Amino acid sequence: MPAPLRIGLAGLGTVGIGVVKIVQSHADLIAARAGRPVEITAVSARDPQKNRDADLSTYHWEADPVALARRNDIDVFVEVMGGHEGPARLATEAAIATGKDIVTANKALLAHHGHALALAAEAAGRVIRFEAAVAGGIPVIKTLTEGLAGNQMRRVMGVMNGTCNYILTRMQAAGLPYETVFEEARQLGYLEADPNLDVGGIDAGHKLSLLAAIAFGTRVSFDNVELEGIGNVSIDDINLADDMGYHIKLLGVAQMTGRGLEQRMTPCLVPAESPLGQLQGGTNMVVLEGDSVGQIVMRGAGAGAGPTASAVMADVIDIARGTRLSTFGRPAASLAEPVAAKSATPAPYYLRMTLLDKPGALAKIATALGEAGISIDQMRQLNQPNEADNKATVLIVTHKASPADVAYALAQFDTTGVLIGAPAAIRIEEV
Numbered sequence: 001m002p003a004p005l006r007i008g009l010a011g012l013g014t015v016g017i018g019v020v021k022i023v024q025s026h027a028d029l030i031a032a033r034a035g036r037p038v039e040i041t042a043v044s045a046r047d048p049q050k051n052r053d054a055d056l057s058t059y060h061w062e063a064d065p066v067a068l069a070r071r072n073d074i075d076v077f078v079e080v081m082g083g084h085e086g087p088a089r090l091a092t093e094a095a096i097a098t099g100k101d102i103v104t105a106n107k108a109l110l111a112h113h114g115h116a117l118a119l120a121a122e123a124a125g126r127v128i129r130f131e132a133a134v135a136g137g138i139p140v141i142k143t144l145t146e147g148l149a150g151n152q153m154r155r156v157m158g159v160m161n162g163t164c165n166y167i168l169t170r171m172q173a174a175g176l177p178y179e180t181v182f183e184e185a186r187q188l189g190y191l192e193a194d195p196n197l198d199v200g201g202i203d204a205g206h207k208l209s210l211l212a213a214i215a216f217g218t219r220v221s222f223d224n225v226e227l228e229g230i231g232n233v234s235i236d237d238i239n240l241a242d243d244m245g246y247h248i249k250l251l252g253v254a255q256m257t258g259r260g261l262e263q264r265m266t267p268c269l270v271p272a273e274s275p276l277g278q279l280q281g282g283t284n285m286v287v288l289e290g291d292s293v294g295q296i297v298m299r300g301a302g303a304g305a306g307p308t309a310s311a312v313m314a315d316v317i318d319i320a321r322g323t324r325l326s327t328f329g330r331p332a333a334s335l336a337e338p339v340a341a342k343s344a345t346p347a348p349y350y351l352r353m354t355l356l357d358k359p360g361a362l363a364k365i366a367t368a369l370g371e372a373g374i375s376i377d378q379m380r381q382l383n384q385p386n387e388a389d390n391k392a393t394v395l396i397v398t399h400k401a402s403p404a405d406v407a408y409a410l411a412q413f414d415t416t417g418v419l420i421g422a423p424a425a426i427r428i429e430e431v
């Protein structure tokens with residue numbers, strides 16, 4: 001039997017213990033598929049006393065993940081600690097410098113330092129694999145890097161944060177406001193230690209920036225992802241959008257345009273009957289569009305011990321088999337510095353506003369839209385039961401408009417004297 005592939009595992013939390021369980025329970029299956037055994041040699045975590053619901057007694061313990069990374073009895077450094085600075089970054093750099101391949105679930109690390117790490121790894125003849133970092137158990141990195149390698153990618157899209165999708169779909173199903181469901185998600189343990197990583201769109205933005213790098217051959221450019229979280233999505237908008245045949249999703253979209261690379265992670269309306277519109281709960285969905293293949297839709301668990309460890313092990317087994325791929329699907333030195341598109345591609349918009357219910361009010365809004373060069377596709381006035389007689393809720397769906405024109409129109413609404421409160425404007429994505 002060929003020599004085993006030896007893992008140094010940094011992190012024994014949700015994902016790390018998931019990895020331990022697969023290595024221990026599927027040893028024969030993995031050896032048969034990889035052509036050699038895969039073993040864990042040494043592990044690291046903060047607290048050596050913690051009960052971790054797994055037998056770790058045969059593994060060497062390293063208090064310092066950097067020391068683990070430097071050990072000469074490991075071949076692959078598996079980093080499942082998290083964080084884009086500190087131990088995760090230092091240990092990954094140390095592992096590359098001492099000749100280890102890297103498998104990581106850490107999207108934050110790669111979104112911030114992916115290009116430099118890929119250059120260092122490739123200069124050292126090492127590989128970095130990160131299937132688990134994007135959409136958990138969905139094998140989207142492999143699909144994009146290998147399965148679609150012959151395509152010019154047109155667009156990558158997706159719902160890549162399960163917590164946000166849980167919150168939005170639960171609001172809709174139970175008719176509850178954002179704050180109540182956010183608290184529920186906290187109680188259920190769905191939220192990251194810093195919840196803004198989830199509900200602020202940052203975690204999903206990290207993932208989108210990694211997909212964009214592979215799809216468009218550009219350096220990871222997280223700073224250029226337009227980010228807007230779900231904190232301002234109201235139950236009223238969810239219900240009104242539903243009445244019009246749309247669901248609201250925190251949707252990531254990346255595409256190369258004539259104006260540069262467009263990367264957005266923002267709340268969007270999508271058709272309720274589309275695959276993205278149908279996505280319920282904490283599930284993820286990634287949609288890939290290539291010139292030859294057309295559209296591919298992948299759906300599955302985006303988080304959790306089993307699904308995420310499944311993705312980590314796919315990378316480990318590839319390394320055990322001898323598969324050597326560039327981090328982002330082509331040599332890092334050949335990745336282009338992306339030019340960021342200054343504004344998003346025009347799209348129809350959903351506008352919701354409360355107006356004084358008096359003669360000429362709607363005409364003023366229509367005029368403001370016209371002056372912004374925006375054409376109205378549909379318009380509805382609603383008699384909301386909780387509104388006084390002199391107020392009306394108005395919904396408008398526009399024809400395609402640029403974000404700048406929509407912003408100009410909203411500013412003009414403010415000057416009409418008929419607007420009550422702040423209007424909502426949400427992009428409608430063609431999916």
Ligand SMILES: NC(=O)C1=CN([C@@H]2O[C@H](COP(=O)(O)OP(=O)(O)OC[C@H]3O[C@@H](n4cnc5c(N)ncnc54)[C@H](OP(=O)(O)O)[C@@H]3O)[C@@H](O)[C@H]2O)C=CC1
Nearest residue numbers: 011012013014015045046047080081082087105106303304
């Ligand atoms: N959980 C999920 O479903 C998913 C997670 N990921 C990513 O996987 C990574 C791990 O996530 P998850 O398992 O949930 O995180 P956890 O918080 O559950 O576990 C983190 C682990 O890292 C250890 N750790 C943290 N800091 C240090 C340090 N300085 N030195 C040594 N060990 C340290 C912790 O030690 P101790 O236990 O002693 O505190 C813990 O074992 C993150 O990058 C995350 O974004 C990606 C996809 C899904």
Ligand SMILES: N[C@@H](CCO)C(=O)O
Nearest residue numbers: 160161162163302303
């Ligand atoms: N917080 C993330 C975990 C996986 O990255 C989510 O909710 O999808």
